[in-house]
Amino acid sequence: MVKRNPVMRRIRLEYFEWIWYTGIALLLALVVRTFLFQPVPLSGPSMLPTFHQGNWVVINKWIYALYQPKRGEIVIFYGPHQRIYIKRVIAVGGDIIEAHGGKIYINRKQVQERYLSHTYTTNFPPQKVPVGKLFVMGDNRLNSLDSRDFGPISIKQLVGRADLIIWPWAEMKWIGKVGDSR
Incomplete structure (x- = not known):
């Protein structure tokens, strides 16, 4: 039986949370820029x-x-x-x-x-x-x-x-x- 390392599991969970929140932030930025506000030179x-x-x-x-x-x-x-x-x-x-x-x-x-x-x-x-x-x-x-x-x-x-x-x-x-x- 393989023991799961709780530290590694927590690191993986944090890694996926960072990816998830970064994806949400990028999606929100895209929506804001496309439909609401856009900076232009x-x-x-x-x-x-x-x-x-x-x-x-x-x-x-x-x-x-x-x-x-x-x-x-x-x-x-x-x-x-x-x-x-x-x-x-x-x-x-x-x-x-x-x-x-x-x-x-x-x-x-x-x-x-x-x-x-x-x-x-x-x-x-x-x-x-x-x-x-x-x-x-x-x-x-x-x-x-x-x-x-x-x-x-x-x-x-x-x-x-x-x-x-x-x-x-x-x-x-x-x-x-x-x-x-x-």
Whole structure:
């Protein structure tokens, strides 16, 4: 009859517990990243001065399952050629947007863009944003590929909303819900 070593049995049990808890943690991390929140690196100058090259932001992926996007929010979406873009919502479905004299107007009222230190927008004629679509623009208006180039985007193209800058540490801050920019 073989005697079982209680010490070895305990070591094996602890080993399997570690594997079990590590597997659960990895599964939870995968679920959170896939459906709830995801960190992403940013590149390009189109959102200066709000974001800088090399910033990392956390995307809130579930927010638009509960709420409609609002003017002023910063969204991440799939644009032309399935590239991922980050832009600010300027107008929502039903709005009439135009730019003249370097300023943006929504429904004939000038937009107060307090989130920008200075802004100048190239002129474009009035256009109505279709229901279910968003007119998005980069904060760096003179160096941004956005709805002025590829038209309003569908709400279905959204990946989520940028909620938090997490890198570099010195620039960490909540972006969150900016809301109506008028």
